[in-house]
Amino acid sequence: METYLHISAVWGVYLAAIVFFAGMVWRIRDWLTTPRSPVPLGMFPKPATRAGRLAKLLKDTFLAPHSARIEPAMWVFAMAFHVAALGAFIDRRSSTTSDSNNGGPTLRPVTATRIGAWNFLRPTPSASARRV
Numbered sequence: 332m333e334t335y336l337h338i339s340a341v342w343g344v345y346l347a348a349i350v351f352f353a354g355m356v357w358r359i360r361d362w363l364t365t366p367r368s369p370v371p372l373g374m375f376p377k378p379a380t381r382a383g384r385l386a387k388l389l390k391d392t393f394l395a396p397h398s399a400r401i402e403p404a405m406w407v408f409a410m411a412f413h414v415a416a417l418g419a420f421i422d423r424r425s426s427t428t429s430d431s432n433n434g435g436p437t438l439r440p441v442t443a444t445r446i447g448a449w450n451f452l453r454p455t456p457s458a459s460a461r462r463v
Contacts, residue, residue: 370397 399406
């Protein structure tokens with residue numbers, strides 16, 4: 332047992348450091364040899380008016396048109412992921428109610444099902460059935 336501890340505690344640390352630094356050198360070399368981007372990556376929006384700059388900023392932030400131009404399939408899946416994450420966040424926020432005893436939030440009980448990830452296909456119960 333002492334041999335295993337010595338190997339993992341002493342030599343494992345050195346091995347991890349070597350792998351870490353070699354990976355960083357590899358990654359930095361990879362970054363330095365990457366060709367220029369085919370899409371103009373301007374630092375500031377081009378429109379002259381404040382409203383135009385704000386509109387371009389919001390469009391670039393929430394729709395990511397540069398990503399859609401470079402990799403359309405990845406963009407579709409990324410947007411689907413963000414919509415699903417927003418839906419999960421909104422659903423989670425609506426699952427709290429006010430407890431009449433102390434006024435704090437009370438969570439609905441969570442029950443395990445065998446369907447797991449496919450649970451979203453089931454119809455949701457009415458609002459009166461969800462009350463705690």
